[in-house]
Amino acid sequence: MPTIKDVALACNVSIATASRALCNTGYVSAEKKNMILKAADELGYIVDTNAKTLKTGVSKTIGIIIPDIGNFWYSLVVKNLIVEFKKYDYKVLILYSFEDSETEGDNFAQLLSNNVDAIIFTPTSNKNRRFINIALKRKVPVLQVYRCAYEDVDSFEVNDAYGAYLATKELMQEGCKRILLLSAKVDFTPDRPKGYIQALSEGDIPVDENLIQLFRPDQSIIFEIKKLINECQPDGIIAGTGPFGQDTLSAFQEMGLSQDKIKVIIFDNLDWMKLLNITTIAQPIEDISTQVSKITISRIAEKNKLPADKALHIKINPELIIRHPGK
Amino acid sequence: MPTIKDVALACNVSIATASRALCNTGYVSAEKKNMILKAADELGYIVDTNAKTLKTGVSKTIGIIIPDIGNFWYSLVVKNLIVEFKKYDYKVLILYSFEDSETEGDNFAQLLSNNVDAIIFTPTSNKNRRFINIALKRKVPVLQVYRCAYEDVDSFEVNDAYGAYLATKELMQEGCKRILLLSAKVDFTPDRPKGYIQALSEGDIPVDENLIQLFRPDQSIIFEIKKLINECQPDGIIAGTGPFGQDTLSAFQEMGLSQDKIKVIIFDNLDWMKLLNITTIAQPIEDISTQVSKITISRIAEKNKLPADKALHIKINPELIIRHPGK
DNA sequence: TTGTACGCGTTATCAC
DNA sequence: GTGATAACGCGTACAA
Numbered sequence: 001m002p003t004i005k006d007v008a009l010a011c012n013v014s015i016a017t018a019s020r021a022l023c024n025t026g027y028v029s030a031e032k033k034n035m036i037l038k039a040a041d042e043l044g045y046i047v048d049t050n051a052k053t054l055k056t057g058v059s060k061t062i063g064i065i066i067p068d069i070g071n072f073w074y075s076l077v078v079k080n081l082i083v084e085f086k087k088y089d090y091k092v093l094i095l096y097s098f099e100d101s102e103t104e105g106d107n108f109a110q111l112l113s114n115n116v117d118a119i120i121f122t123p124t125s126n127k128n129r130r131f132i133n134i135a136l137k138r139k140v141p142v143l144q145v146y147r148c149a150y151e152d153v154d155s156f157e158v159n160d161a162y163g164a165y166l167a168t169k170e171l172m173q174e175g176c177k178r179i180l181l182l183s184a185k186v187d188f189t190p191d192r193p194k195g196y197i198q199a200l201s202e203g204d205i206p207v208d209e210n211l212i213q214l215f216r217p218d219q220s221i222i223f224e225i226k227k228l229i230n231e232c233q234p235d236g237i238i239a240g241t242g243p244f245g246q247d248t249l250s251a252f253q254e255m256g257l258s259q260d261k262i263k264v265i266i267f268d269n270l271d272w273m274k275l276l277n278i279t280t281i282a283q284p285i286e287d288i289s290t291q292v293s294k295i296t297i298s299r300i301a302e303k304n305k306l307p308a309d310k311a312l313h314i315k316i317n318p319e320l321i322i323r324h325p326g327k
Numbered sequence: 328m329p330t331i332k333d334v335a336l337a338c339n340v341s342i343a344t345a346s347r348a349l350c351n352t353g354y355v356s357a358e359k360k361n362m363i364l365k366a367a368d369e370l371g372y373i374v375d376t377n378a379k380t381l382k383t384g385v386s387k388t389i390g391i392i393i394p395d396i397g398n399f400w401y402s403l404v405v406k407n408l409i410v411e412f413k414k415y416d417y418k419v420l421i422l423y424s425f426e427d428s429e430t431e432g433d434n435f436a437q438l439l440s441n442n443v444d445a446i447i448f449t450p451t452s453n454k455n456r457r458f459i460n461i462a463l464k465r466k467v468p469v470l471q472v473y474r475c476a477y478e479d480v481d482s483f484e485v486n487d488a489y490g491a492y493l494a495t496k497e498l499m500q501e502g503c504k505r506i507l508l509l510s511a512k513v514d515f516t517p518d519r520p521k522g523y524i525q526a527l528s529e530g531d532i533p534v535d536e537n538l539i540q541l542f543r544p545d546q547s548i549i550f551e552i553k554k555l556i557n558e559c560q561p562d563g564i565i566a567g568t569g570p571f572g573q574d575t576l577s578a579f580q581e582m583g584l585s586q587d588k589i590k591v592i593i594f595d596n597l598d599w600m601k602l603l604n605i606t607t608i609a610q611p612i613e614d615i616s617t618q619v620s621k622i623t624i625s626r627i628a629e630k631n632k633l634p635a636d637k638a639l640h641i642k643i644n645p646e647l648i649i650r651h652p653g654k
Numbered sequence: 655t656t657g658t659a660c661g662c663g664t665t666a667t668c669a670c
Numbered sequence: 671g672t673g674a675t676a677a678c679g680c681g682t683a684c685a686a
Contacts, residue, residue: 001465003679014657019681026682027655044461049440050377050386051679054662059377069406072399079396082423091437094421096409110418113376134371138328249602272599275576330663341673346665353666354671378663381678 002043010039022047053115061091062296063111065121067099068218073242073268073283074122077145080289081120088297090117099186099218101125108135116140118296123149125187141299145292149188154299154312156292157190160240160267163281163318165195167238167265170279170320172203174263176236178211180228182221182248183240185214192240208232217241225251235262242268249276259325269321277323287316329370337366349374380442388418389623390438392448394426395545400569400595400610401449404472407616408447415624417444426513426545428452435462443467445623450476452514468626472619476515481626481639483619484517487567487594490608490645492522494565494592497606497647499530501590503563505538507555509548509575510567512541519567535559544568552578562589569595576603586652596648604650614643 008018013032020026021036022045028036039045053059062085066074082092093116097104101124108131111119118141126149135142141154148155164181171179179200183192193212200207210232215221225248228234239245245266252258259278266273269282295312302309335345340359347353348363349372355363366372380386389412393401409419420443424431428451435458438446445468453476462469468481475482491508498506506527510519520539527534537559542548552575555561566572572593579585586605593600596609622639629636 004681005679015680016657016659016682017655020656023681029655032656044457044464046436046439046461048381048442048679049437050381050442051662052681054375054377054381054664054678055680055682057662069402069409072402075396075399075402079423082396096406109373110376112373115375115377130371134373137371246598246602253602253604271573272602275573275580275599276602277580331665332663342664343666343673343675344671347672350665356671359671375663378678379665381662381680382664382666384678 002045003048004045006043007036007040007045010043011035057115059091059115059117060089061093061114061116063093063095063107063114063116063119063121065095065097065104065107065111065119067097067104067122067124068243069096069098070218071241071243071268072270073285076285077289077292080285081293084289084293085296088293090297097121097124099124099216101127104128105131108132112138112140118143118300120145120292120296122146123188126150139303141296141303143292143296143299145288147186147188147190148313152311154295155314156288156295157313157315158283158288159315159317160190160192160281161195163190163195163267163320164192164238164240165199166318166320167267167279167281168196168199169202170322171236171238171263171265172199172205174236176234176263177205178208178232178234179236179238180211180232180234181213181238181240182225182244183212183214184217184244186217192238196238215244217243220247222247222250222254226255229255229257229262237262237264239264239266242266242270242273245273245278264325267318274323277325279323280321282319282321284316284319291316329372330375331372333370334363334367334372337370338362384442386418386442386444387416388420388441388443390420390422390434390441390443390446390448392422392424392431392434392438392446394424394431394449394451395570396423396425397545398568398570398595399597400612403612404616404619407612408620411616411620412623415620417624424448424451426451426543428454431455432458435459439465439467445470445627447472447619447623449473450515453477466630468623468630470619470623470626472615474513474515474517475640479638481622482641483615483622484640484642485610485615486642486644487517487519487608488522490517490522490594490647491519491565491567492526493645493647494594494606494608495523495526496529497649498563498565498590498592499526499532501563503561503590504532505535505559505561506563506565507538507559507561508540508565508567509552509571510539510541511544511571513544519565523565542571544570547574549574549577549581553582556582556584556589564589564591566591566593569593569597569600572600572605591652594645601650604652606650607648609646609648611643611646618643 008015020028021033095107105128120143144155239248265279267281269280335342347355348360422434432455447470471482592606594608596607
């Protein structure tokens with residue numbers, strides 16, 4: 001494994017000169033620089049990030065913790081974030097918590113251990129205060145996305161309570177009276193039931209508690225949905241996540257139901273919903289990615305500013321996209 | 328940022344003792360060990376991976392390069408791989424090449440630079456021989472998944488030529504005579520046209536070159552599909568990837584076409600295909616993940632064995648799942 | 655413009 | 671059982 005020492009040796013220059021040439025920093029004559037670059041290339045030299053980060057204390061890496069790799073919506077956001085951060089010369093380190101608080105803690109430890117310059121995550125609970133504090137003490141900016149579990153930490157949320165309100169209103173307009181809400185059983189996620197209840201009350205429809213159902217977001221709930229349909233006889237269903245929506249339609253399929261009988265609205269506006277002409281609550285992915293990256297970059301830049309600003313809490317509204325399932 | 332030094336200081340022990348306690352290695356009295364662990368916890372100490380890797384030369388990390396974050400199929404594989412590797416105490420570092428050879432090279436450099444213990448990737452070209460060689464020289468096992476661009480490097484492929492054969496046969500059985508094949512314009516990917524042509528020739532159907540179309544896998548081709556449908560009047564379409572399948576159905580939607588007129592088969596058996604009752608060529612994701620992780624782990628284990636085994640080339644067959652679009 | 659020398663945080667070797 | 675100390679590869683004052 002050739003090191004910078006080998007490169008220096010091969011060129012009869014000092015390590016310092018080689019380093020300056022390789023890092024494009026400080027003075028070094030054009031002649032030697034070329035020689036060094038060429039030698040590095042020929043030797044197959046690759047800088048050791050570990051040594052570099054250890055030395056400089058900066059990794060030029062941003063850590064992202066995603067709760068559910070099975071939810072395509074996150075992939076879309078991550079894709080944009082990678083592109084955005086690359087513009088600022090930041091790499092991205094992606095970890096998955098699988099909606100598990102302990103795994104999330106491990107992820108935090110790993111990111112901190114790797115000296116990341118910032119951490120973006122969707123909290124699964126508020127049980128990792130310890131790691132949050134460590135990050136903050138190290139002046140590593142932390143940003144919560146999509147959920148807000150720590151009041152003193154920056155957050156960027158989509159107002160899904162409002163989304164649920166929009167969805168419920170729309171179904172009511174379509175004539176639905178018994179609307180089943182399938183929402184994520186996750187702490188600190190935007191409160192969909194709240195918007196749902198508000199919409200109902202505005203239409204003077206009494207709230208049936210049985211119609212508000214919470215489930216873990218990373219598990220298949222086809223069986224549960226079928227049972228609920230049988231027991232509660234809903235005339236409309238709001239699926240709070242893409243995967244829940246998939247399960248709803250699978251349940252329909254297995255029961256031979258159609259969307260004529262039970263209207264469906266699904267969150268997240270993924271491609272396949274368009275294919276099926278499904279009304280959806282759209283999260284503006286572009287917006288989210290851009291703003292999240294901007295916030296992160298600026299927090300890194302002002303890292304050493306004192307005193308730190310108070311935590312920023314941004315909330316944007318989703319949008320209702322009405323479609324009509326053909327046939 | 329508390330280091331091991333701070334922990335040692337707080338406990339009045341040497342750095343060496345603290346290290347032994349923290350790493351659970353070597354001798355240290357139970358009493359001191361407890362004290363050290365407690366102090367580390369209280370101080371918020373987290374080991375610095377960079378320093379550790381620098382010192383030991385081992386990162387306990389496996390690097391994975393995915394070509395297309397927009398193809399959900401890869402996410403499924405990655406999910407399984409993370410779980411599998413965790414069993415062996417390996418972390419996973421995921422990078423995306425976006426089907427770009429140069430980015431892939433950057434990714435390789437980053438992984439090598441991070442001292443990963445193995446690299447799993449889906450090659451986008453054979454232009455990164457340089458990095459392959461560097462990896463091999465460093466005795467970092469490399470595994471190609473899904474495509475094989477380097478003969479002397481282990482590979483694990485799905486026989487998509489056979490998949491295309493199965494799909495074509497099935498459409499022929501359904502009475503299709505003009506079958507449009509939408510395949511990925513990627514070097515070294517399994518040769519779908521080959522299976523397609525073989526199936527046609529077995530049925531004595533002449534091959535129309537215009538019906539074999541290659542596109543970049545990470546771009547929307549709705550427009551192109553619409554054009555092809557108009558110009559070539561196919562009675563069946565085989566979409567070689569999930570995204571191509573989505574685009575096909577979007578094109579149908581925009582043109583007001585149904586699958587009664589043009590039969591569709593899509594590769595990859597993603598969830599939404601089940602929702603739409605679409606016949607598919609299924610890649611056995613569980614199988615792939617398990618085998619890929621097994622191969623990788625064993626290659627790491629035998630890293631220093633001499634001489635190295637010859638490159639392994641494994642190919643598994645996909646499966647045809649027949650469904651009937653309802654209505 | 656170039657080179658010497660130090661230290662980043664860690665683990666491992668060796669004496670004690 | 672424990673504690674100095676060297677070394678991993680690198681960047682950078684500082685001296686030349």
